[in-house]
Amino acid sequence: MSIVKIAWRSIQHRGVGSILSVLSMALGVMLVVAVLCIHGIVNKSFRSNSSFGYNIIVGAKGGSTQLTLNTVFYLSKPTGNIPYEYYMAFRNQEERKREFSNSIYKIHDEHLKVTQILSAQQSLSPGGHLNQLSQLWQHEALDQEFTYRAATHKRGLMARFCSMAIPLALGDYFGEEGAYFRVIGTTPEFFTELELDVDTGEKFKFADGRAFEFDNKKNRYFEAVMGSQVAKRSGTRIGDDIFPIHGDPTSDGAHTHEQGFRVVGILEPTGTPHDRAVFVNLEGFYLMEDHAKPITDDGHINEESDDDEDGEVDEFLKDDKAAVIKQRLQQISFRPRRANENDGEKKPDPHGLQPLPLEEREVTAILVRTKNDEFGLTKDIIIDAVNNNRLESTLNWSNYRPLKQNVNDAAEAANPIEEVTKLFYFFVDPIRKLLLSLTTLICVVSGISILVGIYNSMSERRNEIAVMRALGANRAQVMGITLVETIMLALAGGFIGWIAGHVLVWLAGKVIEGYTGLQVSLLSFTPTEFVLLPGLLILAVLVGIYPSISAYRTDVAKSLGA
Numbered sequence: 001m002s003i004v005k006i007a008w009r010s011i012q013h014r015g016v017g018s019i020l021s022v023l024s025m026a027l028g029v030m031l032v033v034a035v036l037c038i039h040g041i042v043n044k045s046f047r048s049n050s051s052f053g054y055n056i057i058v059g060a061k062g063g064s065t066q067l068t069l070n071t072v073f074y075l076s077k078p079t080g081n082i083p084y085e086y087y088m089a090f091r092n093q094e095e096r097k098r099e100f101s102n103s104i105y106k107i108h109d110e111h112l113k114v115t116q117i118l119s120a121q122q123s124l125s126p127g128g129h130l131n132q133l134s135q136l137w138q139h140e141a142l143d144q145e146f147t148y149r150a151a152t153h154k155r156g157l158m159a160r161f162c163s164m165a166i167p168l169a170l171g172d173y174f175g176e177e178g179a180y181f182r183v184i185g186t187t188p189e190f191f192t193e194l195e196l197d198v199d200t201g202e203k204f205k206f207a208d209g210r211a212f213e214f215d216n217k218k219n220r221y222f223e224a225v226m227g228s229q230v231a232k233r234s235g236t237r238i239g240d241d242i243f244p245i246h247g248d249p250t251s252d253g254a255h256t257h258e259q260g261f262r263v264v265g266i267l268e269p270t271g272t273p274h275d276r277a278v279f280v281n282l283e284g285f286y287l288m289e290d291h292a293k294p295i296t297d298d299g300h301i302n303e304e305s306d307d308d309e310d311g312e313v314d315e316f317l318k319d320d321k322a323a324v325i326k327q328r329l330q331q332i333s334f335r336p337r338r339a340n341e342n343d344g345e346k347k348p349d350p351h352g353l354q355p356l357p358l359e360e361r362e363v364t365a366i367l368v369r370t371k372n373d374e375f376g377l378t379k380d381i382i383i384d385a386v387n388n389n390r391l392e393s394t395l396n397w398s399n400y401r402p403l404k405q406n407v408n409d410a411a412e413a414a415n416p417i418e419e420v421t422k423l424f425y426f427f428v429d430p431i432r433k434l435l436l437s438l439t440t441l442i443c444v445v446s447g448i449s450i451l452v453g454i455y456n457s458m459s460e461r462r463n464e465i466a467v468m469r470a471l472g473a474n475r476a477q478v479m480g481i482t483l484v485e486t487i488m489l490a491l492a493g494g495f496i497g498w499i500a501g502h503v504l505v506w507l508a509g510k511v512i513e514g515y516t517g518l519q520v521s522l523l524s525f526t527p528t529e530f531v532l533l534p535g536l537l538i539l540a541v542l543v544g545i546y547p548s549i550s551a552y553r554t555d556v557a558k559s560l561g562a
Helices: 003-013 015-050 064-071 084-088 093-100 104-120 126-138 147-152 228-234 282-287 309-316 320-330 377-387 390-395 416-470 475-507 509-516 527-552 556-561
Strands: 056-060 162-176 179-186 206-209 223-226 261-267 277-281 365-370 411-414
Touching: 003 015, 003 475, 015 416, 015 475, 015 527, 056 064, 056 377, 064 365, 064 411, 064 416, 084 093, 084 162, 084 390, 162 228, 162 282, 179 228, 179 282, 223 228, 228 261, 277 282, 365 377, 377 390, 377 411, 411 416, 416 475, 416 527, 475 509, 475 527
Parallel strands: 179 277, 223 261
Antiparallel strands: 056 365, 056 411, 162 179, 162 365, 206 261, 223 277
């Protein structure tokens, strides 16, 4: 009979003790496998988020780690916002010119200029001054005198270094108690320019619908895209309207916005925090209540600024040519308003709203991707410039600034890859090592229990060993039987524990998926698991050595005589 068969018969003979030894080892291995699998999932989540489509985050000062948690993982509360002009510093000339055209500074100074010209020409005939005014407007002679033209005719301060800049605005939530998700205002470029994996160039894919548009004919600025987890847990579908909650939903000051967003797209699962977020059009985000930043009251702007003082302009704008100019003046809007101011409706009409003026805008963060930054030099230049307050100069073009805006030390820049690596190294990895140490200790204790069980049975088995020796078995064979028995018990417990560990992780898959966005299956393996087999063999050999030596030293004559 072979050594393996004899060892198996010995295990069967000690049925209860063998089962308890196997279960003890299985418990330890199960915990080790569970820890390794969960760590692998968390690691994958971190690594997938470190393969950003951007390499710089710009946001309010408050710590680079906090900025990364807010922007990358949509966790914690933002430390504050930064002026919209900081975002404009990363845009090219064409984009800046389009943005600056929607400015309080521009339209207010145009308004005042028209008033001054008309007032100064009261002595002229109506036709004469109107023709002159029309020519001035037509040739943009007025625009040439405005400071904003100098700003729009230059590319942004950082534009030459960047290939992408995407703004994010946070502050709202969606969901219900126990399942609140971030609402993030951004631009359509978030879905078209941002890469989920820079190595493969993978971008967002839609399980249903499309990305929101800048200004949709039907929904205007109020379109939304949902992450896969949000759509799944909330049951939201394409065409549904969602109403974000302003502020922390758990605070007393939180309230639901009256203006809703039409869901036009649902993202495919990405295994990133994007799955747990709702993305809305930044233009619509600004137009919601409490999202506009009030401007300084310097005597030039007030609630009646759409009306001409003392009717001086109306007195001269009477013919057809003047009607065009008057209509343009009437369209000047410093704040969003309904199409019919006196319609008595409580809900704003989305088709009557105009974009929020540039000076009243702020962003929470800017995602920046630099050009040709193989050695990280461009990235370092931008981070150094931002952290040394170079962006402050972008505010000089306009006198109308948000109230209580501390422009000094207002922004900082961080490298998200470095921050995520530090988070993993200083927070996640130590916890993993601690848990792995504890579970490994459980395996060692389980191995010792096997040793104790076999050693305690040696006194009962001495007669068996003596009989085997009398029948011709040598000392090495007897030692081998005991060692094989130990190895079989350890491997059986390890195999059962390995399966149980994967089943445990699979059963917890819904919770893991909810927190990480990663889908877990029974076949979710980690490379570290394959170290378990040789580790268990070594443990079994170490545990089996002492009982084997004890069997090796058994005195045949003494044992048979007993």
